[in-house]
Amino acid sequence: MGYTNQRVAYGNTLVELGRQDERIVVLDADLGASTMGKLFEAEFPQRHFEMGIAEANMTSVAAGLAQTGKIPFTNSFAVFAGGRAYDQIRQTIAIGKLNVKICGSSSGLSDFGDGATHQCVEDLAVFRAVPNMTVICPADANETVEAVKAMAAMDGPCYLRLNRNDYPNVTKEGEKFTIGVPxxxxxxxxxxxxxxxxxxxxxMEAAKELEGAVSVRVINVSTIKPMDLEAVRRMADGCRAVVTAEEHNVRGGLGSALAEVLCREPKPMKMVGIQDTFGCSGHNYQEVLEYHGLTKSAIAEAVREMAGI
Known part of the structure; x- marks a missing residue:
């Protein structure tokens, strides 16, 4: 079944996986109706745990469940998933290499109405710096389905970053997803x-707009960590410049990760992202994105600049 919302894709995929593997359990922090953990709860009420507004406790309980052989998925808004539970994630899950999957929903600026307190523009930087942590940021709902399946199959801690809103897919339904490979x-x-x-x-829209003027190679980096370093170098090779685009602070996210890889063979590089500031509230998602310069036009302009036209 095709989805256009990452949260809905996530919730339904958890249900599908739950039917196949009784070890999968889901924990929510009072936001199951938003994270779509409610879908799992409806089918498997004995394997869903509503922990209330207590993200740190939820994370500790998930760690304990992992120690017993369960595969726990914890759900909250991205800003709370890491922000309120960082100590438990670092000290227990990451150091212990426990098989806990952390889902940060409504990430970036996608919770446009609630403003900076409920938006998260630094989670990739935080989780990328935690040893033993896998960090996944799918492009769309189609890729979310395959990413969740890959997360469940892998052993070890993992963070999944999801958008709140509906938007068209750029990847194909059922397309193979391999952790670490752009x-x-x-x-x-x-x-x-x-x-x-x-x-x-x-x-993709910016690249299409530039056809005939600039030849743009578009690479989807859905795994922020680990990253196939040779693949990144190979994909940058042959192009005279690099542009990165992320709904995240330009400090510590995708752009920083790629700069670390490409610095040995440097190319001119420009990062399109949130310029080291917190988010803001707006009437709709597009308004907030435009305020922060996260638009097709901004990407196209960065590409033109790097192409020298």
Whole structure:
């Protein structure tokens, strides 16, 4: 079944996996109706745990469940999933390499109405810095389905970053997902445009807008960590410049991760992202994205600049 919302794709995939594996359990922190943990609860009430507004406790309980052989998925808004439970994530789950899957929903600016307190623009940086942690940021709902399946199959701690809103898919339904491996969505020779999450869609739109003027290679980086370093170098090779696009602070996220990889063979590089500031509230998602310069036009302008036109 096709989905256009990452949260809905996530919730339904958990149900599908729950039917196949009784070890899968789901924990929510009073937000099951938003994270779509409610879908799992409806079918498996004995394997769903409503922990209330207590993210730290939820995370500790998940760690304990993992120690007994369960595969726990914890759900909350991204800003709370890591922010309120960082100590438990670091000290218990990451150090112990426990098989806990952490889902940060409504990430980036996607919770446009609630403003900076409920938006999360630094989670990739936080989780990327935690040893033993896998960090996944799917491009769309189609990729979310396959990413959740891959998370359940892998052993070890993992963070999944999800958008709140509906938007068209850029990946194909059922397309193979391999943790750590970026994928080329469009070939090009002038500028390598690396994008993650929602910005992957805008990257594709920008590349299409530039056809005939700039040849843009679009790369979907859905795994922020681990990252296939040789694949990244190979995908940047042959292009004279690099542009990154992310719905995240430009400090510590996708752009920083790629700069660390490419610094040995440097190319001109520009990062499109949130410029080291908190989010804000707005009437709709697009308004907030535009305020922060996260648009197709901003990506296209960065590509033109790097291409020298």
């Amino acid at each position: 994928t080329v969505l469009k070939e090009g020779t002038d500028v390598a445009l690396f994008a993650t999450g929602y910005m992957t869609r805008l990257a």
